[in-house]
Amino acid sequence: MSELERSLDYARDHQQQHLNELIEFLRIPSVSTLPEHRADVQRAAEWLAENMRRAGLSAVEVFPTAGHPVVYGEWMGAGPDAPTVLVYGHYDVQPVDPIDLWDSPPFEPEIRDGELYARGASDDKGQLFVHVKAAEAMLNATGGLPVNVKMLFEGEEEIGSPHLEPFVLEHKDLLAADSALVSDSRILDSDTPCILYGLRGLTYMEVIARGPARDLHSGTYGGSVHNPAQVIGEIIAALHDENGRVAIPGFYDDVRPLTDEEREQLARVPYSLEQWQEETGLDKPWGEPEYTLLERVSARPTCDVNGIYGGFQGQGGKTIIPAMAGAKISMRLVPDQDPNRIAELFEDYVRSVAGDHVELEVINHNNGWWAITDLDSAEIQAAAAAYEATWGKRPVFTREGGSIPIVATFQRELGTPVVLMGFGLDDNIHSPNEHFRIKHFYRGIETVIHYYHRLAARS
Numbered sequence: 001m002s003e004l005e006r007s008l009d010y011a012r013d014h015q016q017q018h019l020n021e022l023i024e025f026l027r028i029p030s031v032s033t034l035p036e037h038r039a040d041v042q043r044a045a046e047w048l049a050e051n052m053r054r055a056g057l058s059a060v061e062v063f064p065t066a067g068h069p070v071v072y073g074e075w076m077g078a079g080p081d082a083p084t085v086l087v088y089g090h091y092d093v094q095p096v097d098p099i100d101l102w103d104s105p106p107f108e109p110e111i112r113d114g115e116l117y118a119r120g121a122s123d124d125k126g127q128l129f130v131h132v133k134a135a136e137a138m139l140n141a142t143g144g145l146p147v148n149v150k151m152l153f154e155g156e157e158e159i160g161s162p163h164l165e166p167f168v169l170e171h172k173d174l175l176a177a178d179s180a181l182v183s184d185s186r187i188l189d190s191d192t193p194c195i196l197y198g199l200r201g202l203t204y205m206e207v208i209a210r211g212p213a214r215d216l217h218s219g220t221y222g223g224s225v226h227n228p229a230q231v232i233g234e235i236i237a238a239l240h241d242e243n244g245r246v247a248i249p250g251f252y253d254d255v256r257p258l259t260d261e262e263r264e265q266l267a268r269v270p271y272s273l274e275q276w277q278e279e280t281g282l283d284k285p286w287g288e289p290e291y292t293l294l295e296r297v298s299a300r301p302t303c304d305v306n307g308i309y310g311g312f313q314g315q316g317g318k319t320i321i322p323a324m325a326g327a328k329i330s331m332r333l334v335p336d337q338d339p340n341r342i343a344e345l346f347e348d349y350v351r352s353v354a355g356d357h358v359e360l361e362v363i364n365h366n367n368g369w370w371a372i373t374d375l376d377s378a379e380i381q382a383a384a385a386a387y388e389a390t391w392g393k394r395p396v397f398t399r400e401g402g403s404i405p406i407v408a409t410f411q412r413e414l415g416t417p418v419v420l421m422g423f424g425l426d427d428n429i430h431s432p433n434e435h436f437r438i439k440h441f442y443r444g445i446e447t448v449i450h451y452y453h454r455l456a457a458r459s
Contacts, residue, residue, distance in 0.1 A: 003138075003141070003142040003146070003453075004449065004450070004453045006141040006142055007137045007138040007141045007142060007449050008137075008446055008449060009141065010137040010138075010140055010141035011133070011134070011137040011442070011445045011446055011449065012442075012446075014133075014137070015442050018129075018133045018441075018442075018445070019116075019438065019441065021051065021129070021133075022116070022125070022126060022129050022441065023109045023116070023118075024047075025044070025047060025048070025051070025091075025125055025129060026107070026109045026116075026118040026119070026120055026121060026125055026126075027107055027108070027109065027118075028040055028043055028044040028047060028107075029093075029106075029107045029119070030043075030044035030045075030091055030092050030093055030120070030155065031092070031093055031094070031095050031096070031119075031158075032067075032068055032092035032093070032155055032156050032157075032158050032159050033094075033095060033158060033159050034095060038068075041068045041069075041091075041092055041155045042068070042069065044091050044092075044155070045062050045068070045069045045070075045071050045091065045153075045155055046062055048071050048091055048132075048153060049061070049062050049071050049073070051132060052071070052073040052132055052151065053073070054136075055132050055133070055135055055136035055139065056075065056135065056136060056139035056140065057073035057074060057075050057132075057135060057139075057149075057151065058073070058074060058075060058076075059072070059073060059074050060072065060073035061073075063167065063171075065156075065163040065164075065166075065167055066163050067155075067156050067159075067162060067163045068092060068154070068155030068156050068163075069155055070152065070153070070154050070155070070163075070164070070167050071091070071151075071152075071153040071154075071155075072150070072151065072152055072153075072174070073150075073151045074148070074149060074150045074151065075135065075139065075144075075145055075148065075149050076148045076149075076150075077144050077145070077148070078144065078145055078146060078147050078148045078456075079148075082146065082147050082148055082456060082459070083147050083148070083178040083179065083455060083456065083459045084147065084148040084149070084150065084176070084177040084178050084179075085147055085148070085149050085150070085177060085178070085179055085180070085181050085452070085455070086150045086151075086152060086175055086177035086179070086180040086181070086410065086414070086416060087131045087149060087150065087151045087152065087180070087181045087182075088152050088153070088154075088180060088181070088182045088184075088406065088410070089124050089127065089128030089131065089151075089152075089153050089154075089182070089183060089184060090124045090128065090153060090154050090155065090156070090157030090158070090161075090184065091120075091124070091125055091128060091153050091154075091155055092154070092155040092156060092157055092158050092159075093119045093120035093123070093125065093158065094119065094120075094123070094158050094429075094430050096119050096432070098432065099432075101432035101433070102432045102433055103117070103432075103433055104117055104433075106118060106119040106432075106434070107119060109121070111438070114437060114438055114439060115435040115436065115437055115438065116435060116436050116437075116438055116441070117433060117434070117435045118434065118435075119434055120434070121427070121434050121435050121436035122424040122425075122427035122429050122434060122435065122436040123184070123424070123427070123429035123430070123434065124157070124183070124184045126423075126424075126436040126441055127183040127184060127422065127423055127424060127436075127444065128153060128183065128184075129441075130183055130423060130441065130444035130445050130448060131151060131181070131183065131448055132151070133445050134444075134445045134446075134448035134449050134452075135149060135151075137445065137449060138449060138452070145452055146452050146453050146455075146456035146457075147452045147455055147456050147459075149452075150174075150175060150177055152175060154167075154406075157184075157406075161405065161406055164406055164409075165405075165406070165409050165413075168406075168409055168410070168413055168414070169413060172413065172414060175414060176414065177414065177416050178416065178459075179379045179416050179417050179418070179419065179455075180407070180410045180414070180416045180417070180418040180419070181418075181419050181421060181448075181451070182404070182407060182418060182419070182420050182421070183420075183421050183422055183423060183444065184404065184420075184422065185400065185420050185421075185422030185424070186422045186424045186425055186426065186427070187395075187422055187423065187424070187425065187440075188269070188270065188396065189425065190425065190437065190439070190440070191391070191393065192270070192391075192393065192395075192396065193387040193391045193393065193395040193396075194269070194395050194396045194397070194398055194422075195380060195383050195384060195387070195395050195396075195397050195398075195419070195420065195421065196398060196399065196400045196420035196422070197372060197373045197374075197375055197380060197397055197398075197399065197420070198298075198299065198334075198335075198370070198371065198372040198373070198399035198400065199370060199371045199372075199399070199400050199402065199403055199404055199407055199408070199420075200298075200301070200302075200332040200333055200334055200370055200399070200400070200401055200402065200403055201332070201333035201334070201337065201339055201367075201368050201369045201370035201371075201403060201408065202330060202331070202332060202333065202339065202366060202367070202368040202403045202405075203330070203331045203333060203339045203342045203343050203346070203364070203366070203367050203368075204306075204328070204329075204330045204331075204364075204365045204366040204367075205328070205329050205330070205331070205343065205346055205347075205362060205363065205364055205365065206326060206327070206328045206329070206362070206363040206365060207232065207235060207326060207327050207329065207350055207360065207361070207362055207363075208324060208325075208326040208360070208361040208362075208363070209228035209229075209231040209232055209235075209310075209324060209325050209326065209354060209358045209359070209360055210228060210323065210324045210358060210359040210360075210361070211225060211226065211227065211228040211231075211321070211322075211323060211324065211357070211358045211359075212225060212321065212323050213323065214323050215320040215321065215322055215323050216320060216321040216323075217319065217320065217321075218319045218320055218321050219319060221321055222321060225321050225357075226355065226357035226358055227321050227322070228310060228321075228322055228323065228324050228325040228358050229310045229311050229322050229325040231325070231354050231355075231357075231358050231360075232308060232310065232325045232326060232327050234353055234354070235327070235350045235353050235354060236305055236308070236327060236329075238349075238353045239303050239305075239329070240303065243288060243289060244286055244287035244288050244289075245288055246301065246302070246303045246331075247349075248303070248342075248345050248346055248349045249345065249348075249349060250345045251301065251303075251342065251345060252301070254336045254337050254338065254341075255301060255334055255335075255336070255337060256334065256335040256336045258295065258299055261375065262299070262375070263295070265375065265396070265397040265398075266292070266294050266295055266298070266299065266397075266398060266399070267292070267294075268396050268397075269294055269396045269397075269398045270396075271293060271294045273285070273293065276293055287300075288300060294398070297401045298398060298399040298400060298401045299334060299399045300334065301331065301332060301333050301334050301337060302331060302332040303329065303330075303331045304329065304330055304331075304332075305327055305328070305329050306328045306329060306330050307327065307328045308325075308326075308327045309325065309326050309327070310322045310324060310325025310326060311325060328365075329346075331346070332401060332402075332403070333369075333370050334370055335370050335372050337370065339367035339368060339369060340367060343364045343367065346362075347362040347364075350362060368403050368405040368408060369405070369408035369409075369411075369412060370403075370408060371404075371407040371408040371410075371411050371418060372399075373417045373418055373419065374417065375397060377417055378455065378458040378459055379417055379419045379455060380397075380417075380419060381458060382451055382454040382455040382457075382458050383395075383419045383421055383451055384397075385450070385454045386421075386447045386448070386450035386451035386454055387421075387447055389447075389450045389454075390443050390446045390447040390450060391443065391447075400420070404420075407420070419451075421447065421448070421451065423440045423441070423443065423444035423447070424436060424437075424440065425437065425440075
């Protein structure tokens with residue numbers, strides 16, 4: 001019997017034990033955003049570290065940060081010629097509000113119809129734990145892994161990972177790897193695995209227009225004042241042309257065109273107009289007509305108004321010209337756009353639209369880089385083979401419209417291509433009744449085992 005087969009047998013023989021341990025992990029209310037759960041986040045980190053030690057990992061350590069701790073462990077016994085994989089996940093979870101919408105207590109895990117219900121079941125404790133148990137299976141069944149593995153688990157993902165990038169920069173030698181592996185995403189459905197090979201970046205801006213020193217009577221001063229709320233409306237109206245293209249000069253200058261191969265791969269993803277309509281509650285899509293729906297939501301840059309404020313918001317009427325108004329605007333970016341340059345282009349453009357009758361403040365709240373992995377890379381091809389071996393079906397390849405900033409950090413600072421290997425579905429993450437399909441938990445463990453063996457063979 002091969003080492004792969006022995007490892008898979010161990011994983012199958014210990015399914016109930018692994019599930020019981022996950023349930024114990026999920027009982028710890030590691031809500032990172034609430035100060036009253038700070039001790040629980042610490043307890044979750046220590047619990048995870050001890051479980052990693054029992055799994056057979058070495059150099060396991062709970063690193064303090066200025067916020068919540070980072071948990072690290074490794075197994076480097078495959079030798080210097082074998083590839084090294086850096087595994088990332090997060091053990092912190094979202095708050096549980098509104099609690100009255102949960103069918104069972106969020107930190108008392110309950111199994112119903114093959115689903116494990118608890119906060120963090122899918123995002124991301126369940127998917128993180130897949131990697132610990134896959135390593136345990138290989139180490140206990142064969143005494144080793146076919147590749148070197150480093151595991152990095154943080155406790156602040158749900159609050160924007162404020163201390164993770166500084167940790168990575170400080171520990172670049174410790175975290176050096178040939179590739180990274182992240183399971184914090186979803187597959188299309190229970191029968192259709194998918195590999196995310198790209199993530200969009202982000203530039204998040206706020207524009208504040210200030211006019212008169214105080215709110216003015218619109219009857220007395222209307223017609224003589226460039227209304228700050230109108231200025232914000234003019235800026236927003238100028239952000240797109242009639243076809244949905246972003247109108248900021250230079251916005252598309254550095255956009256890397258989609259290749260024919262990428263468009264063919266994305267066309268294989270079963271994302272229909274009907275699915276979009278069901279998800280959005282809308283009938284007719286808007287946006288660049290020369291791109292498909294999936295291309296628009298995953299592989300094209302965007303500009304969206306996230307909020308508008310200013311003036312009278314109460315019931316009834318109040319005839320004023322507001323002293324100030326503002327808007328928050330996010331732009332999702334694709335290769336090879338530079339978030340800092342996009343922020344500069346945005347500011348130059350909105351100032352030109354606003355004119356000189358108001359004082360305009362433009363704030364850059366956040367920049368995040370895009371990430372992409374070559375479809376022909378050994379890591380992506382090994383992941384595809386691993387999914388097919390476990391699911392019995394070749395995965396589809398797609399990009400994700402959202403952003404995971406640490407993925408770009410790994411690529412930029414560590415030089416590692418990143419494989420996004422998810423095992424969840426929608427799973428009500430961030431909502432009441434979060435759950436994780438138990439079958440996917442078990443399949444995930446087996447998929448990771450297959451991945452390491454196939455990556456070693458391809459390398």
